[in-house]
Amino acid sequence: MAGALQKIATGARSLLTGLGMTMGELWRTLVRRKAVTLQYPHEKPELSAAYRSAIQLIRFEDTGTHDCVACLACQQICPSFCIAIDGEKVEGLKKQRATEFTMDFALCSLCGLCIDVCPTTTLEYSKLYDQAGYTRDWEMDLLEPFREDEERFREEQRAREAEAAAEKARAAEAAKAAKAAKAAAAAGGEGEA
Amino acid sequence: MTTEPEPTPDGDTYYLNMGPQHPSMHGVLRLLLELRGEEIVSAEPIIGYAHRAHEKMAENRNYLMFLPNTSRVDYLSGMIYNLAWCEAMERLMAIEVPERALYIRTIASELNRISSHLLWFGTFLLDLGGVTPFLYCFDDREAILDLLDSVTGSRLTYSYGRFGGVTMDVGEPFVSGTRAFLVRLRERLPAYKRLVRDNVIFRERCEGVGVITPEVAFDYGVTGPCLRASGVGFDVRRAEPYGIYDRFEFDVPTATEGDCLARFDVRVREIEESARIIDQALDGLPEGPIMPAKPKKRFKPPAGELYYAVESARGHFGTWVVSDGSEIPVRVKLRTPSFSNLSSMPDVLRGTTVADTIAIVGSIDVVLPEIDR
Amino acid sequence: MSAALHPASAPALAQALSTPHSLPHTAADLVAQPWLASLLGVGAIMAFLTLNVLFLIWAERKVSAWIQRRMGPTEVGPYGLFQTLADMLKLISKQLITPSHVDRPLYLLAPLVVFAPVVVAVSLFPFAPGLAVTDVDLGLLLVFAFAGLGIIGIFMAGWGSNNKYALLGAMRSVAQNVSYEIPLILSALAVVLLASHPEGVTLEAGTPSAHTVPLLGTSLAHITLAQEAQGYWFVLVQPVAFVIYFVAALAETNRAPFDIPEAESELVAGFHTEYSGMRFAMFFFAEYTNMLVVSMVATVLFLGGWDGPLLPGPVWFFLKTYTLLFGMIWVRWTWPRLRFDQLMRLCWGLLVPVAILNLLGAAVLAEVL
Numbered sequence: 001m002a003g004a005l006q007k008i009a010t011g012a013r014s015l016l017t018g019l020g021m022t023m024g025e026l027w028r029t030l031v032r033r034k035a036v037t038l039q040y041p042h043e044k045p046e047l048s049a050a051y052r053s054a055i056q057l058i059r060f061e062d063t064g065t066h067d068c069v070a071c072l073a074c075q076q077i078c079p080s081f082c083i084a085i086d087g088e089k090v091e092g093l094k095k096q097r098a099t100e101f102t103m104d105f106a107l108c109s110l111c112g113l114c115i116d117v118c119p120t121t122t123l124e125y126s127k128l129y130d131q132a133g134y135t136r137d138w139e140m141d142l143l144e145p146f147r148e149d150e151e152r153f154r155e156e157q158r159a160r161e162a163e164a165a166a167e168k169a170r171a172a173e174a175a176k177a178a179k180a181a182k183a184a185a186a187a188g189g190e191g192e193a
Numbered sequence: 194m195t196t197e198p199e200p201t202p203d204g205d206t207y208y209l210n211m212g213p214q215h216p217s218m219h220g221v222l223r224l225l226l227e228l229r230g231e232e233i234v235s236a237e238p239i240i241g242y243a244h245r246a247h248e249k250m251a252e253n254r255n256y257l258m259f260l261p262n263t264s265r266v267d268y269l270s271g272m273i274y275n276l277a278w279c280e281a282m283e284r285l286m287a288i289e290v291p292e293r294a295l296y297i298r299t300i301a302s303e304l305n306r307i308s309s310h311l312l313w314f315g316t317f318l319l320d321l322g323g324v325t326p327f328l329y330c331f332d333d334r335e336a337i338l339d340l341l342d343s344v345t346g347s348r349l350t351y352s353y354g355r356f357g358g359v360t361m362d363v364g365e366p367f368v369s370g371t372r373a374f375l376v377r378l379r380e381r382l383p384a385y386k387r388l389v390r391d392n393v394i395f396r397e398r399c400e401g402v403g404v405i406t407p408e409v410a411f412d413y414g415v416t417g418p419c420l421r422a423s424g425v426g427f428d429v430r431r432a433e434p435y436g437i438y439d440r441f442e443f444d445v446p447t448a449t450e451g452d453c454l455a456r457f458d459v460r461v462r463e464i465e466e467s468a469r470i471i472d473q474a475l476d477g478l479p480e481g482p483i484m485p486a487k488p489k490k491r492f493k494p495p496a497g498e499l500y501y502a503v504e505s506a507r508g509h510f511g512t513w514v515v516s517d518g519s520e521i522p523v524r525v526k527l528r529t530p531s532f533s534n535l536s537s538m539p540d541v542l543r544g545t546t547v548a549d550t551i552a553i554v555g556s557i558d559v560v561l562p563e564i565d566r
Numbered sequence: 567m568s569a570a571l572h573p574a575s576a577p578a579l580a581q582a583l584s585t586p587h588s589l590p591h592t593a594a595d596l597v598a599q600p601w602l603a604s605l606l607g608v609g610a611i612m613a614f615l616t617l618n619v620l621f622l623i624w625a626e627r628k629v630s631a632w633i634q635r636r637m638g639p640t641e642v643g644p645y646g647l648f649q650t651l652a653d654m655l656k657l658i659s660k661q662l663i664t665p666s667h668v669d670r671p672l673y674l675l676a677p678l679v680v681f682a683p684v685v686v687a688v689s690l691f692p693f694a695p696g697l698a699v700t701d702v703d704l705g706l707l708l709v710f711a712f713a714g715l716g717i718i719g720i721f722m723a724g725w726g727s728n729n730k731y732a733l734l735g736a737m738r739s740v741a742q743n744v745s746y747e748i749p750l751i752l753s754a755l756a757v758v759l760l761a762s763h764p765e766g767v768t769l770e771a772g773t774p775s776a777h778t779v780p781l782l783g784t785s786l787a788h789i790t791l792a793q794e795a796q797g798y799w800f801v802l803v804q805p806v807a808f809v810i811y812f813v814a815a816l817a818e819t820n821r822a823p824f825d826i827p828e829a830e831s832e833l834v835a836g837f838h839t840e841y842s843g844m845r846f847a848m849f850f851f852a853e854y855t856n857m858l859v860v861s862m863v864a865t866v867l868f869l870g871g872w873d874g875p876l877l878p879g880p881v882w883f884f885l886k887t888y889t890l891l892f893g894m895i896w897v898r899w900t901w902p903r904l905r906f907d908q909l910m911r912l913c914w915g916l917l918v919p920v921a922i923l924n925l926l927g928a929a930v931l932a933e934v935l
Contacts, residue, residue, distance in 0.1 A: 008916070011393030015901060021388045022325060022633045022900040029632040036332050037637045048339070050361055052346035079258040111261035111352040112360060117490070125346060209730050216834060231734065231906065322822060322903025328634035394823055394902050547734065548905040551832050 047127050054105045055114060056126040057142050063157065065149045067122040068098035074114030074123065082107035083114060092158040097150075098143060105131070105138035206234050209547075213242045217320045217551050220561035222535075224550065226542075233550060236542035238535050244565040251525035256282055256492045257356065259525065264350040266527060267563035269312060270506040272305035272341070272351050279354035280435060281501035281512045285494040286356070293481040294358035295437045299474045300371065301341065301353060302436075303467040307378070308337040309506035310460045310467075313558045317457070318389060320555035321398050326389050333381060336374050343367055356492060358484035368475055375468050382464065390457070399454035402545070403553030406451060409540050414533035417508020418463060419557050421447045422455035429504035436503075441473045453556040460558075493520055507531050507558055527566055531559040611689045619854045622891065623650040629892065630899045660843035665728065668840070672726030677841065677848035679719030684855040687712040691862050692787040692871065705786040706758065706863070710751060713818065713859055716852060717743045723849070724837040735836025738826050738906055742817055745913045746824075750814035752921035753807040756928035757800050757867045761792040786863075790871030801868040803931060806924045808868045810917050812893070815860035817909070819853065822898035826906050861890040 028034045038045055057066035070087020086100035115123045131138075209226045212218035221242035227234040247266055251259045263278040264271030276298050283290055315330035338348045344363050345353040353359055389395055405415060407423045420427055428445040430438040446462035448455035496518040502511040508530030515524040534557045542550055624639065624647055631638030639646025664673065690705045690712075717740055724736020793799050801808045817824040826832075833839070838849045865871055865886040872879030874886075904912070 014391040014393045018388050018392050018900045019896060021384065022896065025325075025329075025635060026629070026632040026896075029635050029637075034635065035632075035637045036335075036635045039637075039640070048343040048346065050343060050346035077258060079254060079261050109261045109265075109350070109352075110347065112346075113257060113260070113352075116355065116360070207730070209734075217832070318902060322825065323901060324630070325634050325899050328636065332635055388900075389902075392901060394904055397908050398902060398905055546905065546907070548826075548832055 041130070045129070047129060051127055051129070052110050052112060052125045053128040054108060054110075054126050054131075054140060055103060055123050055142070057101065057146065058122050058124050059146070060122075063153060065146050065153045066098075066143075067120040068101060068143075069095045069120055070098040070101075071096075071119060073117045073119060077113045077117050079111060079113065080107040080109050090154055092161065093154065094161060097154070101142040103140045103142055105140050106136050107138075205229060211547075211550070213239075217555065219316070219554070219559055222554070222559065222561050222564075224538075224542075224554070226547070226550065228547070231546045231548075233542050233545050233547070236539050236550065238538050240532075240535070240561070240564050242565065243562045245562070247566045248525050248527060251522055253521070255520040256494070256522060259522070260354070261350070261352045264352055265562065266529065266566055267505065267507070267510075267531070267560045268349055269309040269560055270305050271349060272345075272353060273302050273503060273505045274510065275351055276302055276354045276436075277501065277503040277505075277510060277512055279356055280503070281499060281514060282356045282492065282494070284501060285497070285499045285514060285516065286489075286492060288357045288489070289485060290358055291482045291485065292479045293362075294483045296474050296478045297344075297359055297363055297483065298354065299437055299441075300363075300471050300478075301344070301351075301359075303471045303474070304337050304341060304371070305351075306467050306506045307464050308334045308341075310464050311337070313460060313506075314385070314389075314457075317552075317555045317558075318395075320551045321395065323389070323395070326385060329381075329385065329388075333378060336377065340367060340370050340374060343370070355484065355488070357488050358482070362483050363478075368478065371471060371475060375471060378464070378468060382461065386461065390461070396454065398548075398552055399457060399556070400452060401450075402453045402549050403541050403556060404451045405537060405541055405557075409537055410451075413537040413540075415508070415537050416533065417504070417506070417530050418456055418459045419534050420508065421445065422459045423451035424449040429502050429509055433502065435501070438470075440477070441470045443467075443470050453552055456556045456558075491520065493518065502528075505530060507560065507563070508534060529563045529566065531557075531561075531563045535559050535564055608685075608689055612685065615685060615688060615851075615855050615858070618858055619851050620650045620654065622854045622857065623653075623850075625892070626895050626898075629895045633896070633899045654847065657847040658844055662843045662845060665840050667728045669726035669728065672722040673840075676719045676723035676726060677845045677852075679722060680716045680852040681719075681848045683712040683715035684852050684859055687859045688855065688862070690786060691866070692790060706754060706789070706867075709786070709859065709863055710747070710754070713856065714743070714747055716856065719852075720837050723841065727837070727840040729840050731833045731835070732837050732839045735833045735839070738833075739820065739837055742820075742824065742826060742906075742909060745910060746814045746817035746917075749810050749913060749917035749921040750818055752918070752925055753804075753811040753814065754863070754867055756804050756807040756921075756925050757789060759925070759928045759932045760800055760803065761789045762932070786866045786871070789866055790873060793870040794873045799868060799870040799873070804868065804924070804928060806920065807928070808864070810921050810924070811864055811868065812890075814913075814917060815864065816894060816897065817913070819856045819860055819894075821857065821894055823901040823903050824909055825898075825903060826909055857891060857894055858887065861887045861894070864890055 057068055059065060060067055068085070068087075070085050072085055075083045075085050082104040084100065084102045085098055087096045087098045090097050110125075112125070115125070206227050206229045209228050210223060211226055212223035213221040218224065223239040223242065225237045225239055227236070245265075247262050250262055260275065260278060263274040266274050282288070311330045311334040315327035315334075318324075318326040318330075341351065341353075342348050344361050344367050345351045346361070347353075353361075405419060405423050407425055409415070410420050410423045410425065415423070416427065424447055426445045426447045429435070430443075431445050443466045444462075446459050446466060448458050494514075494516040496516055498513065498515040500511055500513045502509055504510070509528070510530055511526075511528035513524075513526040513528065514522055517523050538554065538557075541553060545553065627649070628638040628646070630636075639649035642648045642652050664670070687709045690709055720739045720743075721736045724732045724734075724739065727733070789800075816822075820826075838846055841849060862883075865883060869886045869890075870882075871886075872883045874882035877885075
């Protein structure tokens with residue numbers, strides 16, 4: 001009997017403890033305004049710096065565009081087979097240029113293997129997070145933002161490469177001239193001597 | 194379906210299909226229960242509703258490409274599975290892993306274990322009809338997800354490991370954030386114990402319910418907290434230390450009763466032990482690189498095979514890889530703990546009631562995608 | 567509403583019925599017609615119940631959110647107050663689906679059978695002195711009788727749905743409600759004993775027709791008056807009965823931790839698994855109104871009904887009722903659910919014996935006081 005009463009007393013106390021705790025939480029939320037809710041979409045979450053979303057091409061400062069050379073490394077490593085790339089050899093440019101870079105975000109598993117393998121490090125994660133839609137069509141054209149820059153880039157790059165080539169040629173010329181001068185000087189010195 | 198129950202062999206019982214769509218079948222488990230009133234005459238788990246052919250996929254892609262799959266086998270301990278795959282590959286190809294990466298892996302794995310146990314804590318209570326602890330646990334778990342998000346960029350399917358190291362380095366904010374989280378966790382766990390463990394209704398629902406004896410556990414290959422709750426102190430981290438677990442001091446919590454309450458206790462104490470390991474790993478976190486100086490680009494393990502086991506949040510997770518020396522594995526077999534743990538259910542459930550079924554299946558913490566793979 | 571105050575109400579009603587009907591001349595005359603007054607009263611009750619259910623569901627969601635560190639509904643209306651209204655509109659606009667192979671008459675009738683009695687039960691309550699749709703001598707018994715009727719509807723729903731979960735839920739529900747009515751009524755009886763006057767009370771004192779009759783304290787208004795007269799609420803002299811009543815009331819209304827008939831994690835939705843749209847809403851309506859009824863009974867029995875200083879009667883009445891309702895919500899979001907056999911053991915092993923002992927104690931107490 002005493003044991004049973006004891007049991008009832010402990011049981012009742014445990015139930016009351018629970019009620020006390022939940023009341024404490026209610027107080028904390030209601031009066032001290034400590035609700036953990038983030039009122040999306042009125043408030044937007046702060047994404048971590050490392051946040052991984054659909055991949056995108058990096059716009060480099062110096063060239064003003066991406067640096068995809070259509071090497072297909074990412075297309076081959078992709079476990080979801082969601083990347084499709086096409087590229088072309090551009091007259092006057094040393095590296096290939098991508099002409100087509102689509103990614104099916106519906107298939108992407110955000111593993112980041114493509115970013116790891118990219119030899120020109122021109123891939124990065126975007127911070128898209130509120131993506132929703134009514135279709136399953138999530139083909140993303142990653143070159144889209146770069147198309148209008150492409151012609152200008154090619155011109156500039158051609159000029160740059162030509163400039164670099166000319167520079168190199170001049171340097172070679174200069175080196176050659178210097179060498180010749182040196183040789184001539186040596187010869188002249190010999191002659192003078 | 195008719196109003197009359199289907200006739201069963203002795204005409205006295207009827208069948209109840211619990212699942213594959215049922216609020217507390219944790220995904221798509223289907224239990225075919227033969228009932229007499231509410232008493233269970235026999236129970237048969239029927240699986241396969243979340244089958245995605247992970248093992249077959251492994252035979253069609255190279256070793257690195259299988260990496261994202263591993264975190265989707267068990268979405269609650271994705272980090273542990275990811276790293277298990279990496280470590281298996283590193284052993285197979287004899288790749289040296291930098292010290293710092295090893296420590297980061299341990300911290301990330303144990304955080305993942307805590308988050309998995311917290312989620313289990315919540316859903317178990319949800320199965321028992323207590324909704325509030327579920328939200329509390331999710332609140333705390335959210336802190337872990339934020340931490341892991343800050344280094345891996347993902348909240349569930351991490352793909353954090355690479356053969357030879359990890360993808361991103363941890364900074365000071367992660368270290369201090371983890372320490373702050375551990376302080377908060379240690380503050381809250383006793384409160385949750387008071388709210389849940391001491392509650393007389395909870396104890397009534399759990400004590401003596403769903404006893405898994407050590408014999409049954411051995412018969413079915415039950416591992417993890419379920420095995421330890423039956424009094425067998427087997428933990429892969431202790432029995433066959435992998436990674437750098439041999440450097441840390443931690444206990445392997447056990448209980449002897451083998452009932453739902455014992456499984457609850459073991460898991461809660463495991464959260465504390467994981468916190469201890471994280472503490473030590475944070476203290477010992479060395480400076481240095483997180484990937485080998487010259488990471489390999491192509492992976493061609495020598496012909497042969499390897500079985501690599503780790504302790505996931507649910508038990509013994511093993512990866513068996515057969516290589517023929519090419520870039521693509523010949524066979525990958527994933528030994529997942531939930532599958533074996535669930536297999537014991539027909540024995541354990543017999544003679545209990547419908548309400549107990551929910552408690553027992555909840556207490557063994559099954560993750561269906563892991564069972565179906 | 568008819569001004570009916572016990573113990574004068576019964577003779578007054580008899581008199582009203584015996585006088586020949588005359589055509590009403592004014593609005594006041596119209597309202598004075600007992601049949602019309604009752605009709606208006608029932609209309610008012612229905613409006614009140616609808617508002618109450620809308621508010622209670624909102625309160626349930628808000629309180630659960632606060633307990634769980636959340637905010638609850640915030641979007642529709644101020645503090646999300648119109649959220650349940652929007653939900654109700656959604657339920658009304660939904661197609662009514664009847665699953666195949668149901669027992670049609672039972673299936674279609676069940677929501678009504680669950681819904682109607684609770685409305686009747688509410689119309690028996692005195693919210694303030696003289697403010698009741700009908701005050702009858704046996705008010706308490708009627709309330710329990712009507713509240714108990716709902717179980718037939720639940721069983722019809724479970725049986726007619728052609729669903730094993732629904733059937734299991736209905737079986738649990740019937741066993742549970744029938745069992746818990748015993749401690750519920752035993753604890754209420756303890757109060758009735760205190761409010762009774764076996765030695766008799768004098769009716770129409772001071773008039774030639776004054777007479778003395780023994781009085782059984784089952785009129786809700788009378789129980790309130792008795793507490794007013796004695797100067798204390800019965801919860802002070804009957805705390806055990808109050809606790810038993812509250813626990814049994816939770817079980818009667820299928821509320822957590824006794825929400826076993828609809829145990830979501832076990833039986834999906836129990837007896838109303840196969841109901842959707844407005845039919846489901848009727849069950850929902852009945853459930854929340856049932857909560858209101860048991861809380862109002864507790865208010866009358868143990869907390870002195872409209873009795874209280876300063877504030878007007880109805881304010882006190884509803885203050886007490888909604889405090890009890892808050893308690894029911896609070897309990898639901900704190901404790902896990904019992905198992906069925908444990909629920910029955912709690913009833914027959916603890917509540918019933920204690921209630922019987924308490925009733926004996928109350929009998930002694932009634933003699934002493």
